[in-house]
Structure formats: C-alpha cells, structure tokens
Amino acid sequence: MIVCEACGTTANPQDRFCGTCGEYLNWEDDNGAAADPPAAQPETDAPPQAPAVEQPDAPEAVPEAAPPQPEPTPAPAGLACPACGIGNDPSRHFCRSCGTALRQTAPPAKEPWWRRWRRRRKEHAAGYRKKPRRKFHIRRFVLVSLIVSAVLLLIVFLPALPVSTPWLENLRDRIADAEPVSPSAISASSEATGAEFAFDGISNEYWAPDLEGDGVDEWIQADFAEPVRLVYLIVSPGVSRDQEAFLAQARPEEIELRMFTEDGDVETEQVTLADSAEPQTFELGVSDVTAVRLTVLGAYGHEPGKAVAIGELEYFIRG
The missing domain is CATH 2.60.120.260 (Galactose-binding domain-like)
Structure with missing residues (x-):
C-alpha cells in the first residue's frame, strides 16, 4: 500500500495520483532510488604493492532496463475520467491515472434580466465592507433651510419686535451693537x-x-x-x-x-x-x-x- 505524503490517504500500488487531494504518488519509482555514495577508505601505512598486471579488457556489462511502471487497470464500474477515460472508484475525487478532477461542477445559471432588475440589494462575498454612501434627504434639506431662514429673520427683525420678555431682551442685547x-x-x-x-x-x-x-x-x-x-x-x-x-x-x-x-x-x-x-x-x-x-x-x-x-x-x- 502507498500512503499520500500530502494528506495521509492510503492508495493502491497501481494508483499514480491520490484520490482525495490529487497529489502525485510515484515520485520515487519515476526518478529511481538515489545511489549511495561510496564509502571513504581509511588510510593505513601498508607496504607498497607490486604493480598489477594488466588484464585484457572484459566486455562491459549491459545495465538492465528498469521495469516498466504498471499501467492502472481500468475499473469495471465507476467514474470515467473525462481526460483519459480510465475508470475510477466512485469515492475518488481525482483520477488515479492522470490526476484530473472527476467531479466538475457546472457554472451557475445566469438569472433572467427581470430578476436582476428587481433585486434591490447586491450580494457580496464574506468580509466585504460596503462604503457608506450619503443620500440626499429632501425632508432634512427643507428642515435645515427653514431653521436657517428663521434665524436670519430673527436676527434682522428681532430689535423691532414689540414683545418684551427677559430672555428676549437679553437675546437682543447680544445681537444688537x-x-x-x-x-x-x-x-x-x-x-x-x-x-x-x-x-x-x-x-x-x-x-x-x-x-x-x-x-x-x-x-x-x-x-x-x-x-x-x-x-x-x-x-x-x-x-x-x-x-x-x-x-x-x-x-x-x-x-x-x-x-x-x-x-x-x-x-x-x-x-x-x-x-x-x-x-x-x-x-x-x-x-x-x-x-x-x-x-x-x-x-x-x-x-x-x-x-x-x-x-x-x-x-x-x-x-
């Protein structure tokens, strides 16, 4: 059995890609095991050796070819890969041969124009913060205008008003010179x-x-x-x-x-x-x-x- 180094899922020996995360599994088989470096020989005070007699050249040995990677066998039933056509177990998310995603969701259908036009609030992704937008309020504008106009009229006509009360007289004292x-x-x-x-x-x-x-x-x-x-x-x-x-x-x-x-x-x-x-x-x-x-x-x-x-x-x- 092979264990995926990325997610820890157990896979079959013939699988090339993890069925859960899609990580490639057979890196060591493709690259081959790295040869161990030769060990260093310790130096000793040995007597000099006689020169070796040259032997006739022996024929070079032909290296054996690496065994071919086993091709994944097609499953009798299951999900067919949309890329290579290999059958896969229904529980897998990625193809065991080429790593292609097996379940590809279709894009959401576009809403008709009349629904988009009637929708008042626009939906945003999580964490989106809408900038505050100042709206013009006609009632507030009218109210502020009336208050300003009343204050101006009071300042202009207050000294000539016939009404006399203590607070009004004090106000007149502060307005008039x-x-x-x-x-x-x-x-x-x-x-x-x-x-x-x-x-x-x-x-x-x-x-x-x-x-x-x-x-x-x-x-x-x-x-x-x-x-x-x-x-x-x-x-x-x-x-x-x-x-x-x-x-x-x-x-x-x-x-x-x-x-x-x-x-x-x-x-x-x-x-x-x-x-x-x-x-x-x-x-x-x-x-x-x-x-x-x-x-x-x-x-x-x-x-x-x-x-x-x-x-x-x-x-x-x-x-």
Whole structure:
C-alpha cells in the first residue's frame, strides 16, 4: 500500500495520483532510488604493492532496463475520467491515472434580466465592507433651510419686535451693537475731586469723596436725558492705571448699583471689584433706566488721608 505524503490517504500500488487531494504518488519509482555514495577508505601505512598486471579488457556489462511502471487497470464500474477515460472508484475525487478532477461542477445559471432588475440589494462575498454612501434627504434639506431662514429673520427683525420678555431682551442685547451713553446730569454725596472726572474719558483724572471719611456709603449718580436699556457697565477703579500711583490711594472693593426706572421701580445689584488697575466689565440688562447711583460699600488699602477713588465709569446702552 502507498500512503499520500500530502494528506495521509492510503492508495493502491497501481494508483499514480491520490484520490482525495490529487497529489502525485510515484515520485520515487519515476526518478529511481538515489545511489549511495561510496564509502571513504581509511588510510593505513601498508607496504607498497607490486604493480598489477594488466588484464585484457572484459566486455562491459549491459545495465538492465528498469521495469516498466504498471499501467492502472481500468475499473469495471465507476467514474470515467473525462481526460483519459480510465475508470475510477466512485469515492475518488481525482483520477488515479492522470490526476484530473472527476467531479466538475457546472457554472451557475445566469438569472433572467427581470430578476436582476428587481433585486434591490447586491450580494457580496464574506468580509466585504460596503462604503457608506450619503443620500440626499429632501425632508432634512427643507428642515435645515427653514431653521436657517428663521434665524436670519430673527436676527434682522428681532430689535423691532414689540414683545418684551427677559430672555428676549437679553437675546437682543447680544445681537444688537452696544454704544456708550453720556449722562445729562452728574451728582455725588461729597467731592474731594469733582464727580465729572469719572465721566471725562481720561483714566488719570478721578472722582474721590471727602477725605475725612473712609469712603463707605459715599455715592456718585448719573442721570440720563431719556429712559435707556442699560447693557453693561465698565469701571476703572483707583486714581490711575499706573501701578505705583494705583496702590498709593484707596480703591473701591464692593459697590452697589441702584438703577431707577421710568415707572418708579429700583433695580439693585451688588458688584465686587478686583484689586486691579485694569477696566472691569459687568453686565446689567435693565430696561427704561433713567438714573444710576453707585455707592461704595468697601475699599482696598484704606488709610487716613487716602481717597477711595474711581477713575472712570462707562455706561453702555443697546443701540
């Protein structure tokens, strides 16, 4: 018996190819056994031999021819090889004589055109990954267009809408441009330096109350010619933006803003300032304001003889 070296299947001696995997079986019979090389003779210290007497040449022996490879005998019944016609056992997959595949599957029949046209999804081999394809959705396009149009209309016509609610007014404050407003009248509780210096646009001129006190409860007030929508306030504390001059005098630490409205109400807000010479911004968002009174509630670095100074006050209204 012969065993296939490729798959280990047992085959008959007359088979040339494996019936399971189609591997060729009789490599050694075709190529012949390799002759063993002559063994090397060990060297010995033997005495010299006398020269051999030449003998007459003997006739060369004729090598015997290798026995012919046995041809596979046809099987009385079974699968006939489509290539050589040799019969094979029905259990074989490849011809025992030439190795040709015995069972050849016919190609699948082509589907009619109307089935291919109606098929919606295309079948792919295992492991195939379809690339994502972006589809145009008319509903999504219309929805996005409506949202964009509504936002644009809101931005254009929002300032002119008669509706007034807190969230709508705050939205208008962020959309519209803010512009500074100058007070029509200025007053203060006391003056070591004039109250008008807090609105002159120059940071090294300032308002300071009477030096005899500690500055607490001193106030400065700005009145407007007509009701305004206050958006934010910028405060520049101290006597100057120069750091050495800034620290030489007292600075407001906490202030109270009292905003008087056209209908007689008062909006109050307390603000804590940082001890810095840089301008500081505070959002307000109060409508119909006619006057604002700023009162000092506490101070940084106060000592006798030092003024609690405010360099500049800037009120901004919605344009």
